[in-house]
Amino acid sequence: MQNTHTLRRTVVAAGLLMAAAVAAPAFAADNYPSKAITMVIGYPAGGSTDLVGRLVADGLAKKLGQPVVVENLGGAGGVIGAQKVSKAAADGYTIMVGANNELAIAKLINKAVKYSIGDFTPIGMVGSQPMVLVASHKAGVKTAAEFVSLVSKSPDQYSYGSSGVGTALHLSGELIQEQGKLQMTHIPYKGVAPLTTDLVGNNIEFGMFVLSSALPQIKAGKIVALGTTEAKRSSITPDIPALSELPQFKNVDLNSWFAMMAPKGLPAPIAAQLKKALDEVMASPEFRKKMEETGNVVANPKTDAGKYINAEIAKYTKIVQYAKIED
Incomplete structure (x- = not known):
């Protein structure tokens, strides 16, 4: 008889534990965040x-x-x-x-x-926010069309920089090359600061930035904005063309x-x-x-x-x- 009562108590205790375990997440959600x-x-x-x-x-x-x-x-x-x-x-x-x-x-x-x-x-x-293709004054171009004309005539003679291998900026640069049938050398930098220094100093021709990082230098006239990477112009900078406005870049749509x-x-x-x-x-x-x-x-x-x-x-x-x- 004692064994029967013990068994019942064990079963009841186990059931209570299971019920508590099931109820715990709901209770936690009801009181979130505490x-x-x-x-x-x-x-x-x-x-x-x-x-x-x-x-x-x-x-x-x-x-x-x-x-x-x-x-x-x-x-x-x-x-x-x-x-x-x-x-x-x-x-x-x-x-x-x-x-x-x-x-x-x-x-x-x-x-x-x-x-x-x-x-x-x-x-x-x-x-x-879009990314933006920019040029140093050394490159001597002011528009995306001029960029395509310059680079297509001299494969592998120009370089573009990004903030590192495998970043969204690097990949946007590769997409631009693929779509435009261009050949440039990618230079990975350890962040945007040294890339900015080299562009302003005319040590590299082109660079990829997120728009916010490039804007101060663009507004100061130290680098040239060639085009943003979304399908349409950014509402933040409606004066900067989207690269997709050129036929060869119609499929460039990254941000x-x-x-x-x-x-x-x-x-x-x-x-x-x-x-x-x-x-x-x-x-x-x-x-x-x-x-x-x-x-x-x-x-x-x-x-x-x-x-x-x-x-x-x-x-x-x-x-x-x-x-x-x-x-």
Whole structure:
């Protein structure tokens, strides 16, 4: 008889434990967030991803009622930060704002990258800005048409610089070469600062920048803007033509984008809460104004981030295969 009672108590206890385990995620979601959230940014402070990420973090903190603490985890073009988030607990307390390099490109060119886009829960696209092809005064060209004419006549005699091998800037340069049937030498720099110095100093003919990084030098007349890389002119710089306005570049449509991500397996109620808060932040006139000041256009909140990033991966895969890029 005693054994029967013991068995019953064991079964009841086990049932209570199972019920608690099932109820725990729902309870956690109902009370989310109950503590500070960490936002990982895979770049040092002051860069474009950091600037956008901090704007998002500040806005989310106000909407969610909890601190959103930025953790800059620079290294390997954003990969170290993305890797940390891909392995974090899927509880909504570790999120990231990432960019093309670590979310769409890194795995295509570096076999050492172990995560994939499937290791994240996409929350939403945040914003984007075009890249821009620029010329030094040494090149002696003022338009994209003059650029094509000059380079096509002298294959492999001209160089373009980017912020590094396998970056979105490098790949946009390769796409321009492919579409225009051009042959240039790619010079990878350790960031935009030394590339800017060489362009202003007339030590290299051409360069690829994100629009916000190039604008100060363009406005100062120290370098020449030849064209942006989106399908249409940027609303931020309507006076700079889109490269796609030339027939040979009609398929050039790339930009530098930012997305908010969480680890794979994030409970749907928490993902929905983060998405709602992000949408409210992005709808704020103050947020839009600050994004435009950094050269970015705020994303359409209806954009499906997962589908968008997978489409970007497909674009970059073709460019990597064409240019045979490996890091």
